[in-house]
Amino acid sequence: MSVTKAPIEADNEARTTSLGLFGSACEYFAVAVAVAVAVAANDKLGADQRRFGIALMPVNFLIGQAVELALKAYLREAGATLKDMRSLGHDLELSFREAISKGLVISWDATDQTMVSLLNQQYRPREFQYIKTGSKVFPEIEPLSKTTAKLLKAVGDQVPDAKGFFLGQRVGRAVLDVLQR
Numbered sequence: 001m002s003v004t005k006a007p008i009e010a011d012n013e014a015r016t017t018s019l020g021l022f023g024s025a026c027e028y029f030a031v032a033v034a035v036a037v038a039v040a041a042n043d044k045l046g047a048d049q050r051r052f053g054i055a056l057m058p059v060n061f062l063i064g065q066a067v068e069l070a071l072k073a074y075l076r077e078a079g080a081t082l083k084d085m086r087s088l089g090h091d092l093e094l095s096f097r098e099a100i101s102k103g104l105v106i107s108w109d110a111t112d113q114t115m116v117s118l119l120n121q122q123y124r125p126r127e128f129q130y131i132k133t134g135s136k137v138f139p140e141i142e143p144l145s146k147t148t149a150k151l152l153k154a155v156g157d158q159v160p161d162a163k164g165f166f167l168g169q170r171v172g173r174a175v176l177d178v179l180q181r
Helices: 005-015 018-041 047-053 056-077 082-087 092-101 110-123 141-158 162-168 170-180
Strands: none
Touching: 018 056, 018 141, 018 162, 056 082, 056 092, 056 110, 056 141, 092 110, 110 141, 141 162
16 A cells, blocks of 8 residues: 655645744753753763763754754744745754744844854754764854744744743743843
């Protein structure tokens, strides 16, 4: 028995919502923050290990996933199809430019741009999952977290029902805590 892709794709198109994508973005970010906080609080590690060396790739991956899903939540709300979103791949900077062109309102500065650009260097080619040897430059977790929280708040303000979802969850409180640091 052969299953055609068309009905499955149509079902995915109908079931993939901006709110669902946004909720997933918040969850990935909450886990990234929880891991980063747990590592920073581990007094059995040296100061350099707490700040730089432990869980760096997983935390960056989780934050990258949060950024990608937040941007795609906004794009979905702006009318993007799954095909449109797939065409962006995992390129955070391309997805950000596309979201801005579709009307995303966000206060973005040079630090935010630098954080996403540094993250994108390993996120886009999936080097957090498929390790490529050599030296790398990673964004610092604290400013990257602030950038991500700012993006989540902006998207949450512009996706219907997301703000209530966002603020009503522990995830939302964790994001707001990061913004207030």
